[in-house]
Amino acid sequence: MKIRRSGRLVDMTHYLLLHPYQLVPLTFFSERYRSAKSSISEDLVIIKEQFEQQGIGTILTVPGAAGGVKFISKMSKQEAIKIEEELKQLLAVPERILPGGYLYMTDILGHPKYINQIGRLFASVFSGNQIDVVMTVATKGIPLAYSVASHLNVPVVVVRRDSRVTEGSTVSINYISGSSKRIQTMTLARRSLTAGANVLIIDDFMKAGGTINGMISLLDEFQATLAGIGVFVESEGTEERLVEKYVSMLKLTRVDEKEKRIEIATGNYTDEEEKFLSR
Amino acid sequence: MKIRRSGRLVDMTHYLLLHPYQLVPLTFFSERYRSAKSSISEDLVIIKEQFEQQGIGTILTVPGAAGGVKFISKMSKQEAIKIEEELKQLLAVPERILPGGYLYMTDILGHPKYINQIGRLFASVFSGNQIDVVMTVATKGIPLAYSVASHLNVPVVVVRRDSRVTEGSTVSINYISGSSKRIQTMTLARRSLTAGANVLIIDDFMKAGGTINGMISLLDEFQATLAGIGVFVESEGTEERLVEKYVSMLKLTRVDEKEKRIEIATGNYTDEEEKFLSR
Numbered sequence: 001m002k003i004r005r006s007g008r009l010v011d012m013t014h015y016l017l018l019h020p021y022q023l024v025p026l027t028f029f030s031e032r033y034r035s036a037k038s039s040i041s042e043d044l045v046i047i048k049e050q051f052e053q054q055g056i057g058t059i060l061t062v063p064g065a066a067g068g069v070k071f072i073s074k075m076s077k078q079e080a081i082k083i084e085e086e087l088k089q090l091l092a093v094p095e096r097i098l099p100g101g102y103l104y105m106t107d108i109l110g111h112p113k114y115i116n117q118i119g120r121l122f123a124s125v126f127s128g129n130q131i132d133v134v135m136t137v138a139t140k141g142i143p144l145a146y147s148v149a150s151h152l153n154v155p156v157v158v159v160r161r162d163s164r165v166t167e168g169s170t171v172s173i174n175y176i177s178g179s180s181k182r183i184q185t186m187t188l189a190r191r192s193l194t195a196g197a198n199v200l201i202i203d204d205f206m207k208a209g210g211t212i213n214g215m216i217s218l219l220d221e222f223q224a225t226l227a228g229i230g231v232f233v234e235s236e237g238t239e240e241r242l243v244e245k246y247v248s249m250l251k252l253t254r255v256d257e258k259e260k261r262i263e264i265a266t267g268n269y270t271d272e273e274e275k276f277l278s279r
Numbered sequence: 280m281k282i283r284r285s286g287r288l289v290d291m292t293h294y295l296l297l298h299p300y301q302l303v304p305l306t307f308f309s310e311r312y313r314s315a316k317s318s319i320s321e322d323l324v325i326i327k328e329q330f331e332q333q334g335i336g337t338i339l340t341v342p343g344a345a346g347g348v349k350f351i352s353k354m355s356k357q358e359a360i361k362i363e364e365e366l367k368q369l370l371a372v373p374e375r376i377l378p379g380g381y382l383y384m385t386d387i388l389g390h391p392k393y394i395n396q397i398g399r400l401f402a403s404v405f406s407g408n409q410i411d412v413v414m415t416v417a418t419k420g421i422p423l424a425y426s427v428a429s430h431l432n433v434p435v436v437v438v439r440r441d442s443r444v445t446e447g448s449t450v451s452i453n454y455i456s457g458s459s460k461r462i463q464t465m466t467l468a469r470r471s472l473t474a475g476a477n478v479l480i481i482d483d484f485m486k487a488g489g490t491i492n493g494m495i496s497l498l499d500e501f502q503a504t505l506a507g508i509g510v511f512v513e514s515e516g517t518e519e520r521l522v523e524k525y526v527s528m529l530k531l532t533r534v535d536e537k538e539k540r541i542e543i544a545t546g547n548y549t550d551e552e553e554k555f556l557s558r
Contacts, residue, residue, distance in 0.1 A: 010326050017296060098445060103445075106471055110428075112425070138418045143421060146425055150391035153391060154391070155389045156389045157389055165379055166381045192389070
């Protein structure tokens with residue numbers, strides 16, 4: 001069935017949003033809608049313009065016989081700052097203070113609205129890196145890691161602190177937790193990572209960075225490559241940082257259990273100016 | 280800035296896809312694009328038609344002063360069967376057999392393509408139920424539960440087998456694992472569920488149903504209500520089923536470790552004929 005421009009625009013928008021980072025040949029669309037390639041090209045110009053104007057992302061055109069278009073999920077700096085402000089307010093509530101100076105964030109980390117936005121922010125920041133897989137550690141950061149992975153259209157693998165029969169054979173390492181200085185174990189299913197894979201590590205919280213450091217050691221075991229580190233909230237600690245290069249969205253600068261005060265600042269993601277959609 | 284129809288269609292499609300189950304007043308769109316409500320209504324007719332034709336979902340219109348439109352994420356039966364067939368082939372590979380007759384599914388459960396599709400299938404099946412929150416148990420089913428939750432636009436809460444300081448105070452119950460008959464513990468952060476909430480339980484695998492039964496007991500502790508149970512793969516076991524009413528996508532009918540044979544049948548989701556998009 002031949003589909004008119006208005007119908008094509010709706011369906012192509014849906015298709016592209018659902019398949020980020022995937023090269024779609026123009027013939028795919030022209031066959032899908034029984035329309036001339038020139039019409040499809042015009043549709044894509046309209047979609048690209050809207051995507052960029054509304055801060056959704058951009059559409060890359062790869063020329064040549066093996067070419068096509070590719071939707072890259074991106075965010076504008078302006079939207080990132082808006083979300084950051086909203087999250088700061090949401091987090092700076094005294095009721096969130098937990099014993100030991102931790103912050104209750106489980107509600108935010110399970111909420112599709114926030115998780116999708118934070119995921120898109122990190123996908124924007126790492127849009128220039130070659131990434132084959134997103135890695136996180138169980139449990140709280142999994143929805144966020146999955147969100148980043150789905151915006152980058154790559155699988156997510158989950159490192160665990162225990163090992164289960166349903167994972168098959170596993171690789172385990174011991175690492176020193178940065179904050180408690182205790183020896184801990186982390187485990188990853190052998191099948192879940194191939195040698196040479198470019199891995200983006202995503203976590204919800206980083207104090208000294210011991211857990212992330214453990215994941216980096218695990219990458220060595222799998223002969224995989226670190227492609228980047230993204231952390232939702234980093235905590236400004238007194239100890240030295242075990243991880244050097246990372247991108248954080250927020251920075252917890254002060255948690256005062258006695259005075260019931262929380263102070264949250266902007267993370268270092270704002271250094272990545274050029275990674276966001278300019279508009 | 281006034282935006283033309285073609286631009287509006289692209290942006291409205293994106294907006295609706297990102298905000299399922301959310302009532303959007305027509306004035307929101309007419310102000311956003313500086314367009315007459317009558318034009319917006321025409322746009323919505325085009326979008327609704329495409330969404331239904333392409334098996335994306337439907338758009339409900341709520342009349343009256345407090346009215347608006349609502350996007351409901353749905354799948355066509357035809358697409359569900361196509362995905363089911365693909366997953367069956369993917370799963371019925373001898374290399375997936377693990378000791379004890381388990382199946383390695385971790386790769387599928389971390390892959391955005393499959394997780395998004397399975398999530399949309401369950402969102403379609405439960406689209407008629409009142410659901411306030413999706414619940415799952417750590418670890419492997421979390422991306423799937425999050426996907427279902429995001430298609431229903433509700434938060435996801437994760438039951439754990441351990442408890443961590445970052446969860447705050449928790450409620451724990453003991454339950455009997457259906458397969459191993461051992462006593463196990465599960466824990467949920469007290470803040471993560473409010474009394475009276477309608478809870479959809481999502482899990483990746485169900486054997487006798489002990490774990491799901493445990494989650495149901497946990498709902499009682501929180502005075503929450505069970506709104507439905509969705510399971511990606513159920514295993515046809517010899518023991519009696521502890522859970523009565525559930526929806527499964529696939530059914531593992533046979534795993535023969537010695538002969539390296541896996542047999543997978545269709546789950547009972549096909550009984551829910553009327554819950555899918557008809558086209």
